[in-house]
Amino acid sequence: MKKHYTIGMAGHIDHGKTSLTKALTNVYTDRLKEEQERKISIELGYAPLSLTDEMEVSIIDVPGHERFIRQMIAGVAGIDMVMLVIAADEGVMPQTREHLDILTLLGIKRGVIVVTKINKVDEEMLELAQMDIEESIEGTFLEDQPFFFVDSIEEVGLDQLKEGLIHELTNIPERNANGAFRLPIDQVFTVHGQGTVVRGTVYEGMVQEGDMVEVLPQGGLVRARQLQVHHETRASGQAGQRVAINLGGIEKSTLKRGDVICAPSQYESTETIDIALQTVADLDHVIKQRHAIKLHLGTSEVYGKIVFFDRNELTADKNEVLCQLRLDAPVVTRRGDRFIIRRPSPMETIGGGQVIDAHGKRYKFGEETICMLAKKSEGTPEELITDALLEKKVLSIKDLISHTGLQAETVESVVNGDAFVKLNGQEVTSTDVLNLVTRTIQHDLSTYHDEFPMRKGMSKAELIQANKSTFSKGLVETVIDREAEKQTIKVNGPTISLADHIPHPPQKWEKRVFNVLNTLEKEDFKVSPLLEHLANQQLPSNLTDELIHYVTQEELVYGLDEKLFIHHVPFKEMVCQLNDETSERFSLQEAKEATGLSRKYLVPFLEKLDELKLTKREEQERTWMTGHLVEWMSE
Structure with a gap:
């Protein structure tokens, strides 16, 4: 099976990101008239990169101008690795540094440095440029990463770059295609005769043609009528892929960049987030208590304020700062998601970090709250196991040990508690997962009864098939048996229904x-x-x-x-x-x-x-x- 990856192209304006994308993919990503007239990238550009038969790779070309930093953040939020592009004749520039800061704060771990326009300089200048770059990336995730020297116009060095990308991608684990589907939207448009289409990078899970998906934060179910990956129709899309989805039953005007398309009942929106924040090293302005900020999370941008519990102002701090964001509008996130926060005026990057609780509460100022947040950030064994099960739904003891890094005795002790359930004596799930499956099944049955009120119920096989991308067959069957015992659902041979469902004609036609x-x-x-x-x-x-x-x-x-x-x-x-x-x-x-x-x-x-x-x-x-x-x- 193919592995799916997304590579971000970052760097200063006019350093050759778009030309390099064109040279690698034969796709010119500056599609807007204004971009072509001004010869700068304004919006995100996308192109498929053919490397091997085993890899399906998408390139995201992000704008390099400081005015378009929000587009840059939206583009790199979902990447697996980065190509930091630096022109040989200019070297490291302001946006090179800011892009590198943002990539580091977003937790990007892999990348390569691509020095472009090498035909414009002599060998001595090229050597000086490399030294300048090495000094700038010292102490970052790119410090020990390989350099590649190319000229996109003359197509010099492209084969070596491709070989290097293959080597780097081979060492990157694939995203989780078994989790609950989530796609942050970065483009919304309409296609004549087809309706509303959204596009984005699948963060986790899988979506199939015909699936019902949820639109958050506004809520509501729509159908994924057709899927495309780089203009090629596909039956499914999975984590790591750039996917366009034709949505049925929703207008373009109700969607925007930053909204999330996800598996029903799997995610929730929030306006209060507990975070672990790392500031940039050269923060120019002091950030006061409850200062206005702009949060960049996934593809969303939301204004809000930052709340501290151990200080009244923030300066550059090498240590992690535990604090909270209170937002003006809801976002969709979960523990472990990476983010960037910026100062709205004057514009500058404050820092970034990791969500430690997607549903924070109002806390008192003081050491007690900091201790609580620290404990939450580190994660108790029970929390770590709970999070692993919420992601994977069912795991063996061996897999739980691998996913959490906990000792075998600790895992065994925790899963014997009331919050966890052993299935068939071999695998473990949690009561939270069982409740989630229960809500999903009840929702599916309710929807089925609304659509087919005259039928006795939904076939068990159809119910299992509808949820196969999120829940295993065994997990669904376990919940069906449990709920049948509780008499919340009825099982009539191969047919399943809610306990209170009685077949009846549609009310409109009943008489x-x-x-x-x-x-x-x-x-x-x-x-x-x-x-x-x-x-x-x-x-x-x-x-x-x-x-x-x-x-x-x-x-x-x-x-x-x-x-x-x-x-x-x-x-x-x-x-x-x-x-x-x-x-x-x-x-x-x-x-x-x-x-x-x-x-x-x-x-x-x-x-x-x-x-x-x-x-x-x-x-x-x-x-x-x-x-x-x-x-x-x-x-």
């Missing part, structure tokens, strides 16, 4: 359906075709199959053939009459004399009795199945 049934009852056995009755009541043709399935499933009518359906009252009366007028065994002629039915109705009527196991045909005669008959009559 007309019962008009049809009343007419059938009056017609007794000399009925007109059911389709004629439905047409007479002006019931929609697209409901025909559902209605026929409903009235036969609920045994409101009995079909003698594809056209003739007898109301259950006269049908049962005729069965009683036939039973009273015949002995244990009877012939076709005896049945005719007992019922008075013509052959048109009598033969299919008797065959229906065989089908219902009320009688059993033996050559030219039938025998009453007395046990089945008594049970059927009593229902």
